[in-house]
Amino acid sequence: MIAKDAITIIVNPNNPIDDLSMDQVRSVFSGKVNNWKELGGPPRPIVLVNREEGSGTRESFQKAVMEKEEISLDSLVQNTNGAIRQVVSNDPNAIGYLSLGLVNDQVKALKISGIEPDVANSESGKYALVRPFLFVLDGEPTVEVKAFLDFVLSPTAQKLLAKEGLVPVAKLSGD
Amino acid sequence: MREKVIEKILLLVALSSVLILALITFFIFEQGLPLISKVGPRAFILGERWVPSQGSYGIFPMIVSSFWVTFGALALSIPLGLACTIFLKEWSPPSAGLVLRPAIHLLAAIPSVIYGFWGLVVLVPLVRNHLGGPGLSILSGSVILGVMILPTIISISEDSLRALPPTYKEGALALGATHWQTIWRVLIPAARSGIVASIVLGMGRAVGETMAMIMILGNSVKMPTSFFDSARTLTTNIGLEMAYASGDHRQALFATGIVLFVIIMLLNSLAIFLSRRRID
Numbered sequence: 001m002i003a004k005d006a007i008t009i010i011v012n013p014n015n016p017i018d019d020l021s022m023d024q025v026r027s028v029f030s031g032k033v034n035n036w037k038e039l040g041g042p043p044r045p046i047v048l049v050n051r052e053e054g055s056g057t058r059e060s061f062q063k064a065v066m067e068k069e070e071i072s073l074d075s076l077v078q079n080t081n082g083a084i085r086q087v088v089s090n091d092p093n094a095i096g097y098l099s100l101g102l103v104n105d106q107v108k109a110l111k112i113s114g115i116e117p118d119v120a121n122s123e124s125g126k127y128a129l130v131r132p133f134l135f136v137l138d139g140e141p142t143v144e145v146k147a148f149l150d151f152v153l154s155p156t157a158q159k160l161l162a163k164e165g166l167v168p169v170a171k172l173s174g175d
Numbered sequence: 176m177r178e179k180v181i182e183k184i185l186l187l188v189a190l191s192s193v194l195i196l197a198l199i200t201f202f203i204f205e206q207g208l209p210l211i212s213k214v215g216p217r218a219f220i221l222g223e224r225w226v227p228s229q230g231s232y233g234i235f236p237m238i239v240s241s242f243w244v245t246f247g248a249l250a251l252s253i254p255l256g257l258a259c260t261i262f263l264k265e266w267s268p269p270s271a272g273l274v275l276r277p278a279i280h281l282l283a284a285i286p287s288v289i290y291g292f293w294g295l296v297v298l299v300p301l302v303r304n305h306l307g308g309p310g311l312s313i314l315s316g317s318v319i320l321g322v323m324i325l326p327t328i329i330s331i332s333e334d335s336l337r338a339l340p341p342t343y344k345e346g347a348l349a350l351g352a353t354h355w356q357t358i359w360r361v362l363i364p365a366a367r368s369g370i371v372a373s374i375v376l377g378m379g380r381a382v383g384e385t386m387a388m389i390m391i392l393g394n395s396v397k398m399p400t401s402f403f404d405s406a407r408t409l410t411t412n413i414g415l416e417m418a419y420a421s422g423d424h425r426q427a428l429f430a431t432g433i434v435l436f437v438i439i440m441l442l443n444s445l446a447i448f449l450s451r452r453r454i455d
Contacts, residue, residue: 047309053227054419062228070226076405077394078313079415090300091309173254 002152004167006100006130007061010085010107012092017041019111022128025065028095031072036093048075049087049096056080060131061097062161103167123166130167203436207429225396225412227424234431236398240313240406241438243399245381245386247317248324253374255321256328257363260370263329264336265358283326291387294319299391308403313395316406319387324377331376335369338360372450379442382435385410392422409435 008026011017017039020028021097027033028046050071051058062071078084081098088094089106100117103109109117112127121127140148151157158168211219222233258449259279263272303310322378343365347357363370393405394415407415413428413435420428 052415052419053225054416054421054424056419059228070229073224073395073397075225075395076309077396077407077415079394079418081390083390086295087311091303094309 001132001134001169002116003133003158003161004122004130005121005133006117006127006165006167007057007064007097007131008100008103009097009110009129009131010088010103011090011095011110012090013106014092014107015041015108017110018108019114021113022065025110025112026067026069029066029071029075030069031074044093047091047094048072049084049091049094050075050077051097052077052079055079056131057097057099061129065128071168078129099165103165119162119165119167133166147151152171179322203343203429203432206426207431207433210423210426210430211433213423214427215269219427220434223398224304227416227420227427230423232427232430234409234412234434236396237407237409237431238434240392240399240410241382241410242434244313244316244320244392244406244408245378247313247402248381249374249378250318251318251321252325252328252377256325256332256373256377257370258334259325259329260332261358261363265354273291274454279326279329282322283330287323287384287387288390290319290323291390294387294391308401309405311391311405312403313392313399313406313411314402316388317402319391320381320384323384323387324380327377327380328373331371331373332366335373338369339360339365341437368449372446374429375442375449379439379446382408382442383410383439385414389414409438 009020013035017036020039024033024039025118028039029048029050033039034046035043036046037062048071051061058071068099076087078087078096081102084096085102085107088096089102100109100119100122103117112119112129115121115127117127117129122130135149135152137145153169162168210232214222219232219234220230220238221235223235224231224233225236259275263275266277291389296317298311298318299312301310302308302312302315306314339362340450343361344357347361352360388408389411392407392411394407394411395405397404399406409431412431416424417428
């Protein structure tokens with residue numbers, strides 16, 4: 001494992017809603033709640049934006065949020081984090097999810113039951129929608145691979161990862 | 176002697192292109208058929224649920240969407256294309272033709288991702304703000320696709336109008352028909368097979384278009400019920416999911432390719448058949 005990544009629920013910046021509970025997110029994505037009015041927003045239909053089948057983000061989202069429930073087949077499907085962000089930033093009724101590191105000011109990240117999705121909360125375990133980023137090796141690492149792995153887990157590289165919005169796994173030295 | 180050798184080499188080169196086609200065909204079928212037989216051809220083609228993570232592989236909504244988007248595109252591009260062809264052939268002053276023809280050809284040279292991007296940034300918000308729905312919809316896709324196949328329809332149907340003997344037009348005019356009557360009652364019917372072939376070829380291109388459609392259609396997997404619904408076509412299903420697919424899921428995408436392959440083959444054979452009929 002090289003880092004952890006927080007999956008962030010995002011909406012359009014014009015959406016008045018800032019905070020949803022996990023149950024609410026689940027019922028929105030399963031299609032049971034399909035109007036923002038039911039969540040205290042304007043009376044507008046909710047547009048779900050989903051990742052494609054096979055995507056790791058979708059799989060983690062399914063496991064962490066949906067549990068046994070199925071994501072509604074009505075949802076729009078985009079096959080990159082960037083496309084999800086593009087659609088959500090353009091559509092005032094949209095809701096989607098993507099990696100914390102890719103959230104920018106075109107979209108609004110939702111709090112989950114009051115907890116802000118950020119690196120500190122994911123590190124402390126308060127923010128629950130976290131997934132591991134893994135390197136997978138075939139057999140024993142060669143010298144070069146070993147050197148690269150050592151670098152990735154070094155404080156320098158972990159700081160770089162943290163700067164990109166990922167949650168570092170190796171303890172950073174004092175500074 | 177030397178000439179014979181060169182002849183043989185050229186023959187080999189020519190055959191290699193056919194061989195490549197055969198290899199591709201073989202590969203697609205070899206990869207996709209096992210899944211079709213595992214799921215059952217009926218359940219695969221007529222099934223309405225596509226959830227690979229649960230083992231549901233039904234592509235019927237995508238077949239329907241493919242045709243829906245294609246016919247939407249044709250509804251736009253046939254009248255526009257025909258009007259443009261008639262104008263170019265019959266009324267346009269030579270100077271206008273000098274500008275219009277290259278412009279239409281240029282339309283065919285624009286990469287489809289540019290069409291997709293333009294659609295996403297300009298057309299989709301227009302549809303969402305004025306007509307409702309998410310904007311990523313069959314309507315937006317059809318409009319973009321309609322523009323994309325215009326060059327095919329215009330250039331081939333103009334060729335077929337030009338191929339008519341000038342005596343047709345002269346004879347009709349000599350008999351006292353007006354210019355419009357000549358066009359509508361004589362020239363268009365006489366060039367009918369070429370025009371129909373141009374439409375079928377445009378249709379083939381529309382069914383096969385992928386990149387722009389991934390960007391504009393919204394790609395949801397359910398059966399579309401209106402023009403404002405998001406939809407997923409056969410091609411976009413493959414383009415969208417190939418990156419991370421493995422195992423049965425990957426085979427199912429190849430199987431989607433088989434269905435697409437068969438549909439395109441049928442359309443192209445139809446186009447060839449229709450354009451050959453002109454001779455007799």
